[in-house]
Amino acid sequence: MDQEKTPMLLGTATAARHDAALRSRRHLLLAVAGLLAAPVLLLATVFSWKGTVSPTPALVEEHQLPTLNVDVAPTNLLAKCDEKFFTQTLDHFDVGAPTYQQRYFVCDKHFRPGGVMFFYVGNEADVELYLNHTGLMWENADEFGAMLVFAEHRYFGKSVPFGKDVTKHMQYLSTEQTLADYAVLITYLKKESKRDIPVIGFGGSYGGMLGSWFRMKYPHIIDGVVAGSAPILSFLGDEVPLDKGSFERIVTFDASEEAGSAPNCASNIRRTWPAIRTLGKTEQGRKQLKKALSLCDPVKVESEEDVDGVMDWAKSAFDYMAMGNYPYPSSYIMNGASVLPAYPVRVACSYVADDFAADDDVGLLSAFSESLGVYYNSTKDQECYELSASSNESALDSDFWDYIFCSEIYQPQNVDAVNDMFWPVPWNFTADNENCKSEWGIEIRPLWATTQYGGRKALKAASNIVFSNGNYDPWSGTGVLQNYSDSVVALSVEGGAHHLDLMFSNKLDTPSVLAVREAEKQHMHKWAREFYGRKAVTASE
């Protein structure tokens, strides 16, 4: 079901603006987490480029690395692990519910007695993605004598219940059931391995949200959690009002001189939207627009609504590049399909660094088109941009993320075009709710995430969670940026994008991410010591 709706994500002609904006918001986390939202994957691979691309500017060269240094993760990680399946009940709170097979990987080469379990708190993608990218677990495995476990989130990857009928059984897809899966799995693994060891959780993005909630709800199961780029303060109903505008504000920050981008970048991008709108008002203008933006001939830009779709599509590129604004070339945000350059926002900005005359909208848009190519033509083999895409496998994952968003973790966003470089998209709960109703037949519960997981007040009662956030990451605005106690702490990755600290080490890593990883390690050691210390006391009681 619902695959015909996927093109809405691409901002195609049929998508109403608010609708498309909502959807692009929704799926950000998805991509954030490294799962490629279908459209991104498609845009990155299906487009055929027919326009003209400027030679790669010096700025880009500067940050290009030999292929060898791109995503330096070892390529044979899967071979170090055993793929396993565990029978889980689909409803832990209803013992009579049906079961499904949850996939997980155990990588046990590094374990030694007195060691720990490193547990990846799977999020909304095939868990192999996290296995292959969570360098922080692999690189510390020896030092901690850790057995590594990567648990797959229900409904994703190979952990899909009901086979092809899955979308008829969406009621079992929830954060609470997912956390209970992990609690049951860990209990089983400790018992089965006869290892009474501390368990240290890791999660990025939505996985970091789950990880921190896991520690709050199941402190007896998980001894501490490193939560990378987890925007757990992005919900309504908390003690202080939600900052709904932080996402695009930080995307805009990434396009600023302070973040290493060309000084003119944000102001030029801000100019593009009225320019696009103005051209979009007439048939003649729309033709110019298509040409200036290098859209492929078949792309339908026949109405102002179509133009809105083009704008959403263009904005998405900056949203994703900001999340993937890493100091070295990385394929993570592209789900391995292609590689973004180091600091992709800086590279994209380099194309719109000039002063454009007030009447040179076409010149501006042509330059802007090239900046979009950093993201939409990262393979440099496309001749023009197409905005349509056929469905593919990950469309279902995208749907599932959408369901979770509608059912439990509704994150309101607001774009004001004052603090950000886009155009105003006021928060519209009614529209969001209508969208969820029409897609899933369910109503958003705007206060649910805070009722269930507690926001700031829950953080004050929690323990043993390290939250890390990079100031280049648009999601950091609703992350945890202050310490709540000695053991609930916020670490700041200066110049870091989406959970950079969880990635494999790279020689272009910034000093800040190195320091953050070191601090995380100290917390991990403390959690392990606490476990063994308490165990000794319990044994002597």
Added chain:
Amino acid sequence: MDQEKTPMLLGTATAARHDAALRSRRHLLLAVAGLLAAPVLLLATVFSWKGTVSPTPALVEEHQLPTLNVDVAPTNLLAKCDEKFFTQTLDHFDVGAPTYQQRYFVCDKHFRPGGVMFFYVGNEADVELYLNHTGLMWENADEFGAMLVFAEHRYFGKSVPFGKDVTKHMQYLSTEQTLADYAVLITYLKKESKRDIPVIGFGGSYGGMLGSWFRMKYPHIIDGVVAGSAPILSFLGDEVPLDKGSFERIVTFDASEEAGSAPNCASNIRRTWPAIRTLGKTEQGRKQLKKALSLCDPVKVESEEDVDGVMDWAKSAFDYMAMGNYPYPSSYIMNGASVLPAYPVRVACSYVADDFAADDDVGLLSAFSESLGVYYNSTKDQECYELSASSNESALDSDFWDYIFCSEIYQPQNVDAVNDMFWPVPWNFTADNENCKSEWGIEIRPLWATTQYGGRKALKAASNIVFSNGNYDPWSGTGVLQNYSDSVVALSVEGGAHHLDLMFSNKLDTPSVLAVREAEKQHMHKWAREFYGRKAVTASE
């Protein structure tokens, strides 16, 4: 459904021993919590007494109070409250689930700005029972400027979903859904009343279990909890092995000289079981048995299995009297249908205080029969004991408790006849599980309660819970009896039975219960201060 099984609870002739024992174990908490398990109510009201009862002994007189002082709760409490209903989703983790109407009472005469909410965490009975008996809330309402809320547990009282079809929809009856009900209700109440106030929870027995778990899982919703007689350590899978024998060991303690009972009591009661068994082997003996125990003529005692049922029935009296072993006459354990005398175990023991000759089993059993009358003929108007009962309203509640026991909070028990005065009933998981399968079609998950709620390790991570336990209360053996931190503390009610501290004050209250109530109040004040202190900080941030 299942009402025809209710007589098994009574230990009728058709009930296999283990089965009956299991069921009597299961339902203890139910009665503990003040909900009258159907059989108890029936036994207390349906029996017609045809035997001879000794004059009330001096011991009893000593503790009798004028009727006025029996259960000194004000009788007009309900009139101080508004009965309300709130639309709750039946599955908080599946937004598309149906809804039901949850009943709650708000008693708002005592509130003042700067005050608190006192929230009764409803357990397995009509919430009016808790409203009428939780004196600790009423008597502190003025001092704290408290609005009182009594929330009814789903499936009980008037909060039954699906009407007559309820037993076809048991999947929504779970502790997790119940806690989520309370979280949503409190969030609503604070918002609706525009009162940003601390919430202090109260719960007794299963309500105390729920209350402490509520604080562990939702510390942002409930600021602290007084958990009276909450046996949250009665599950498998914790850090230390479960003490499965504590319940009957403490019942036996109540029948000891140390607990104020006649010195010979426990040894005499221990003698009754082989005496009953011996008589039960022959038809002639069974006739003698019926006569000695004053069983009514129609009671079927025709086989050794029937005799087992009689033994279960007799043991139940001591189980319930131990739970209701209060220092003053009380109808609480009898659900208001009749009144147990002060220290009922002492009174019952007074009937079996003599030395009985080794060959005087009949004399022993006749005396024993009278001790059973303290419980089964508390109204003193029955002429003999009947062991049969027709179904009545509370049978459904009893079923629902049974379902919770099977589905989530399986409490293994073991009776060894060495540390207790009964006969050996070894823990038998297979039999327990078969029972749950045949009744509900579900299998027990023996580790679930500890996986979900965490046992001792979760206590170490928790905060702001006061656990109180009386050493006369058979459930205290698996309660929390030691401090885990400054704010997770154990208070001991010396000479107290089941959550005595939650009851209304009585002039026969012991010094210990007065001290415990005072300590509880200090914790409650601390929780309120913490809330307002943090609120001041948040406001100034």
